[in-house]
Amino acid sequence: MEDTKPTAVALGLGLREPFADGDFAQWIRHFELCASANGWQDTxxxxxxxxxxxxxxxxxxxxxxxxxxxxxxxxxxxxKAQLNPPVHKAMR
Known part of the structure; x- marks a missing residue:
């Protein structure tokens, strides 16, 4: 007889590599997508x-x-302020 009891699933959908350098603004957008897919609240x-x-x-x-x-x-x-500071356009 097949066991049909539901099993708990630990969600960790789509988590990518840790952030060390590069474009933090882009990386955090992907983190947000993963967090949403996993149902994470802000805390x-x-x-x-x-x-x-x-x-x-x-x-x-x-x-x-x-x-x-x-x-x-x-x-x-x-x-974001520290890792992707705003870029100021050169004054003409």
């Missing part, structure tokens, strides 16, 4: 995001105030 995203940071990005995370590290949107904004 979970704030905990998972730093586990995917490496090298300088991880060091920058640890330099942020705890209140920023614990608030997902503040965390993303702070990391």
């Amino acid at each position: 979970i995203k704030a905990k998972k995001l730093p586990t995917l940071l490496k090298r300088d990005a991880l060091l920058m995370f640890f330099e942020l105030p705890e209140q920023v590290r614990n608030n997902y949107q503040d965390l993303v904004d702070a990391l």
